[in-house]
Amino acid sequence: MNLKTFPGGLHPPDSKQGSAGQAIETCPLPEELIIPMSQHIGAPAAPCVVVGDQVKKGQEIGAAKGFVSVPIHASTSGEVVAVEPRLHPMGKPLPAVVIKPDGEDRWDDSLKGADPSTLSVDELKDRIRAAGIVGMGGATFPAHVKLSPPAEKKIDTLLINGVECEPFLTADHRLMLEESERILDGIDILRKVLGIKRAIIGIEANKPDAIEKLTQEGAARDIAVQALEVKYPQGAEKQLIDAITDREVPSGTLPMEVGVVVQNVGTAAAVSDAIRLGHPLVERVATVTGPGVKTPKNLLVKIGTPLGFMVEQCGGLNGEPAKIIMGGPMMGQTQLSLDIPAIRGTSGLLIFRREDLPKRLEAGPCIRCGRCIGVCPIHLQPTTIAAYARLDMIDETEEYNALDCIECGCCTYTCPATLPLVQSIRHAKGGIMAKKRTI
Amino acid sequence: MDNQLYLSSSPHIHSGETTDKVMRAVIYALLPACGVSIYFFGLPALSVLLICTLGCVAAEVACCKLMGRDLTLFDGSAALTGILLGLNMPPSSPWWLSLFGAAIAILIGKQVYGGLGYNPFNPALVARVVLLISFPVQMTTWTAPAPLGSGIDAVSAATPLGEMKTAVMLTGALPEVATSGFGGYLTGNMAGSLGEVSALALLLGGLFLLFKKIITWHTPVSFLATVIIVGGIFWLVDPTKYPSPLFHLLTGGLMLGVFFMATDMVTSPVTGKGMLIFGFGCGLITVLIRLFGGYPEGVSFAILLMNAATPLIDRFTRPTIYGHVEQEATS
Numbered sequence: 001m002n003l004k005t006f007p008g009g010l011h012p013p014d015s016k017q018g019s020a021g022q023a024i025e026t027c028p029l030p031e032e033l034i035i036p037m038s039q040h041i042g043a044p045a046a047p048c049v050v051v052g053d054q055v056k057k058g059q060e061i062g063a064a065k066g067f068v069s070v071p072i073h074a075s076t077s078g079e080v081v082a083v084e085p086r087l088h089p090m091g092k093p094l095p096a097v098v099i100k101p102d103g104e105d106r107w108d109d110s111l112k113g114a115d116p117s118t119l120s121v122d123e124l125k126d127r128i129r130a131a132g133i134v135g136m137g138g139a140t141f142p143a144h145v146k147l148s149p150p151a152e153k154k155i156d157t158l159l160i161n162g163v164e165c166e167p168f169l170t171a172d173h174r175l176m177l178e179e180s181e182r183i184l185d186g187i188d189i190l191r192k193v194l195g196i197k198r199a200i201i202g203i204e205a206n207k208p209d210a211i212e213k214l215t216q217e218g219a220a221r222d223i224a225v226q227a228l229e230v231k232y233p234q235g236a237e238k239q240l241i242d243a244i245t246d247r248e249v250p251s252g253t254l255p256m257e258v259g260v261v262v263q264n265v266g267t268a269a270a271v272s273d274a275i276r277l278g279h280p281l282v283e284r285v286a287t288v289t290g291p292g293v294k295t296p297k298n299l300l301v302k303i304g305t306p307l308g309f310m311v312e313q314c315g316g317l318n319g320e321p322a323k324i325i326m327g328g329p330m331m332g333q334t335q336l337s338l339d340i341p342a343i344r345g346t347s348g349l350l351i352f353r354r355e356d357l358p359k360r361l362e363a364g365p366c367i368r369c370g371r372c373i374g375v376c377p378i379h380l381q382p383t384t385i386a387a388y389a390r391l392d393m394i395d396e397t398e399e400y401n402a403l404d405c406i407e408c409g410c411c412t413y414t415c416p417a418t419l420p421l422v423q424s425i426r427h428a429k430g431g432i433m434a435k436k437r438t439i
Numbered sequence: 440m441d442n443q444l445y446l447s448s449s450p451h452i453h454s455g456e457t458t459d460k461v462m463r464a465v466i467y468a469l470l471p472a473c474g475v476s477i478y479f480f481g482l483p484a485l486s487v488l489l490i491c492t493l494g495c496v497a498a499e500v501a502c503c504k505l506m507g508r509d510l511t512l513f514d515g516s517a518a519l520t521g522i523l524l525g526l527n528m529p530p531s532s533p534w535w536l537s538l539f540g541a542a543i544a545i546l547i548g549k550q551v552y553g554g555l556g557y558n559p560f561n562p563a564l565v566a567r568v569v570l571l572i573s574f575p576v577q578m579t580t581w582t583a584p585a586p587l588g589s590g591i592d593a594v595s596a597a598t599p600l601g602e603m604k605t606a607v608m609l610t611g612a613l614p615e616v617a618t619s620g621f622g623g624y625l626t627g628n629m630a631g632s633l634g635e636v637s638a639l640a641l642l643l644g645g646l647f648l649l650f651k652k653i654i655t656w657h658t659p660v661s662f663l664a665t666v667i668i669v670g671g672i673f674w675l676v677d678p679t680k681y682p683s684p685l686f687h688l689l690t691g692g693l694m695l696g697v698f699f700m701a702t703d704m705v706t707s708p709v710t711g712k713g714m715l716i717f718g719f720g721c722g723l724i725t726v727l728i729r730l731f732g733g734y735p736e737g738v739s740f741a742i743l744l745m746n747a748a749t750p751l752i753d754r755f756t757r758p759t760i761y762g763h764v765e766q767e768a769t770s
Contacts, residue, residue: 012452091446167452238761251762323445329452334445350451357445358453364514365556367458370709379758381709401760409450416458417556423448 003205005229006239008377010410012167012232012330014206018296019170019289024178026300027313029101033075033304034086034341035061036096040134041141042068047097053080056108058280061097070132070142074099075282075302077106087340089326089333096341099304111278116189124193124275131274132281132344136266137161137172137235138327140345143267147193149256155194157245160187160201162210162265163228163235166328169348171285172265174298176203176210179269180217186268187223189275194261199223201265202240206230232330233408237262239377251404266347286310286342290325292351294318301342307349308338322354330409364417372411372421378404382411386424394435397428405429458555461704462515464653468644469522469699475626475640476633479584480530484633487532488525494541495521502550516555520544523563526634526695527739528570531582531595536574540566560746561703564739571739581630596630599690603682604735617682624689634695635736638688645698654702657714658721662697663688665722673730681730693725696738706746713749713756720745 038044045062055061055074062072078101085093116124129144149155160183164172176183187199201218203211205227215225226244228234238249240262247258255262263271266284273279282303289296294315301310307324311317325332326346342349372382380401388396402425411421476484499517503510511517524544528537547569548562549555571578583596597605599616606614623629627637634641648654666687673681687693692700701707701721708717721741728737 010454012454242761248764249762251760253762321444323447323451325449325451327449330450332449332451334447334449334451336444336446352451357451358455361457362509364458365554367461367556367704368707368709369461369704373709373758374711378761380760381757383709401763404760404762407449413450413452414454414456416456416461418453418457420448422450426448 003227003229004243005231005234006242006377008375008379008410009231009233009239010375010414011230012413014230015167016170016173016206018168019287019298020173022170022174022297024174024285024298024300025313027302027305027310029076029103029105029302030305030309031100032081033078033099033101033302034096034306035072035075035099035304036086036088036094036341036343037062037072038088038090038094039072039140039303039343039345040070041139042066042070042145044095045069045072047083047095049080049083049097051080051083054078055080055099056106058108058111058282060280061099064129068142068145070129070134070144071280072097073132073280073282075304076101077104078102087337089335089340089343089346091333091336107279111280113276113278116192116275119275121193121195124189127274127278128193128271131270131279133267133270133274134281134344135264136270136284136344136347137264138331138345138347139237143263143271146256146261146263147190149261153256154259155256155261156196156198156259157261158187158190158194158196158199159240159244159260159262160199160265160268161235161237161240161262162201162203162207162214163240164207165204165230165232165235166330166332166348167232168289168350169287169328170289171287171298171347173207173210175269175285176207176214176265180213182269182272183265184214184218184221184223185276186270186272188221189271190261190263190268197222200244201225202228202234202244204228204230204234232410233377233406236377236406236408238406251401281344284342284344284346286346287348288314289348290350290352291356292318292321292353301346303344304341306339306341307335310342310349311338311351317351319353321351322357323352325350325352330413331407361418363419366417366419369416371414371416375410375414377408377410378406380405382421382425383415383419385428386419386421389424389428389431392431394428394431397425398432402428403432459513459515461653462519464651465648465699466515466519466522468647468653469526471640471643472526472634472637472695473522475637476526476530478587479627479636480582480633481585481587484530486534487528487530487537487633488522490534490537491525491528491541492518492521494538495524495545498542498545499550502545502554506550508554511554514555517545520549520562523634523699524566527563527567527632527692529578529581529632531580532577536570536577540570543569556705558705559749560743561700561706564700564743567739568743583630584628584636598631598635598735599624599629599686600729600735607680612679613682617686621685621689629690631690632692635690635692638694641694641698645694648698648702654698655711655714657711658702658707658718659697661715661718662701662722665719666693666726669723669726673726687726687729691729691736692738696721696725696742700738701742701745706749708749708752708756710753710756710758713752716752716756717745717749720748
């Protein structure tokens with residue numbers, strides 16, 4: 001197999017064996033669904049229901065505000081019991097609509113599917129936007145925005161991200177094995193929207209079954225599969241583009257600059273549902289895993305399902321949780337509580353116990369080993385930027401291109417002095433942005 | 440439960456590789472060379488190694504106490520400096536010389552700059568050069584190897600490089616030591632500093648470090664290749680006056696320098712490209728000093744000079760950042 005990759009990166013133990021073999025299970029309905037109005041990059045949606053309203057599954061409950069925004073939908077049928085700020089995965093209370101399910105899980109009758117060949121490009125895009133489709137790899141960038149490049153940007157390649165390079169996560173892997181038909185159909189629709197032929201699915205070589213399946217099934221539709229070296233962060237957008245197309249996205253611009261659109265495999269499947277069935281994005285596959293969970297599983301969860309309920313479906317907690325992470329261990333966000341709901345960008349729920357956390361060591365002085373520089377997929381000098389950041393020398397961090405950092409965390413992971421490098425760089429980026437706003 | 444949760448910024452896992460593990464690995468890699476030097480030079484070698492190591496450790500503790508800093512002893516760097524210094528000393532070094540060297544290494548070589556990570560020059564080499572200039576007699580009094588149990592008493596002898604320099608200066612031609620007997624040099628059967636003796640044991644340790652990914656290939660390969668090529672050119676020009684590259688490789692502190700001193704992370708460049716330049720500079724200066732300089736051996740000076748050039752090399756070998764190439768081309 002001819003594996004492609006990008007320069008830099010590293011391979012943490014992938015820890016996927018716990019859930020990789022577990023078929024996707026449908027998570028039952030919890031007692032209440034907490035559906036935040038902000039589940040995407042861009043303006044939050046505005047609630048368009050009030051307490052006491054009866055809603056159907058797929059009904060719009062939050063209206064999009066502006067172009068870089070998407071509507072939010074009821075994940076099941078039931079009654080709106082609250083429209084109020086609730087604890088959000090971002091770590092603070094944010095506006096949400098709380099629904100008490102009626103148990104019937106009935107779709108809104110007005111949602112109608114269509115044969116994509118009968119729809120125009122604009123109709124397809126409208127439906128994708130109306131279905132609330134966002135990048136499901138975790139970044140949650142509204143899909144219709146990526147599909148609407150300005151006329152002067154000529155797109156020639158659609159890359160489908162099936163890399164799943166984060167340790168522990170297996171949701172995309174299972175989706176590729178079990179829902180390949182929907183993914184390939186979604187790719188066909190995306191190609192039609194973009195008006196291009198070239199579509200390549202990138203998959204890490206540690207998922208040979210998925211590579212084989214999609215290679216076989218994709219061949220009939222002229223959709224190629226590219227096996228990629230097992231290396232984190234292979235699934236980061238720019239690194240995926242670098243590996244497969246050998247193109248470099250200029251600093252500060254989007255992939256469309258080099259004629260590429262990247263969508264996650266989950267997004268492709270959601271696009272298929274949105275067009276063929278008329279179903280908005282109200283559920284997703286998330287891996288519930290980690291040593292703090294009894295039986296790691298891949299769950300099909302309704303958006304708004306509390307994390308604690310998901311854990312119960314996996315045999316409950318295994319010991320006392322010390323860190324609750326939404327996403328993977330390299331880039332996931334720690335959570336304040338298990339009452340927080342799963343949202344559209346929740347690719348996984350990872351629970352560590354105290355004994356599973358890296359031993360807390362006093363960060364030592366940098367010994368200039370250069371490992372952070374060697375692993376940085378952007379070829380930054382993390383230790384230099386971090387040193388300036390610690391001294392609050394923000395101009396210098398900008399000079400060393402702190403803003404180009406994709407925050408993959410490879411530098412911190414590999415640092416023998418256990419310096420919080422990426423964390424310092426985040427601080428620097430915040431400082432640079434704050435300075436830019438005040439000018 | 441909820442009030443006991445850790446909240447932190449990603450990543451949430453770590454490689455487990457830490458500074459003290461790196462230092463320990465380098466110490467393990469030096470053990471074969473220490474063993475060979477003790478075998479050839481007996482108890483005096485052991486005592487030099489012990490005094491240097493304990494001296495460095497004591498100096499480190501004293502510095503931390505005096506400066507009111509947390510004890511940094513357990514990062515292993517002071518012990519490593521001590522062993523490296525010991526390997527840079529003649530086996531006949533008196534105890535006070537070793538102790539003085541240890542104090543110089545830690546005080547002047549390292550702690551005045553702020554401790555581990557901040558020193559521009561390799562501490563052990565700083566000490567060696569200070570001793571060489573201050574105590575030229577003691578630092579160049581060599582003894583011939585007297586393997587343990589052989590019953591031979593230590594007798595003074597010249598190092599192959601020293602003998603070559605004297606002979607070339609007096610007669611203009613290479614002495615016999617520079618053209619034959621290489622097999623003995625490989626195993627370490629020759630006069631010299633403790634760590635100058637066994638190319639084989641040092642190579643073994645160096646390969647261990649490469650295998651464990653503690654060091655990368657860039658500096659050693661570039662250093663060795665430069666010595667072979669530059670030394671080789673001179674040899675081809677006049678084989679009666681200049682020794683073969685093999686003689687360069689097997690004698691003096693080359694192997695110790697290549698694998699353990701030039702690869703010191705703190706004092707060498709951080710990128711692969713920078714390391715290649717660094718290694719080239721080390722190799723070139725080493726050969727030039729050996730063939731044309733006042734001292735018979737030039738590895739220490741070469742590495743220290745390149746240490747001084749490291750910030751400059753780092754500045755000019757900053758990696759090209761992803762996404763900045765096309766931008767510059769179009770703007």
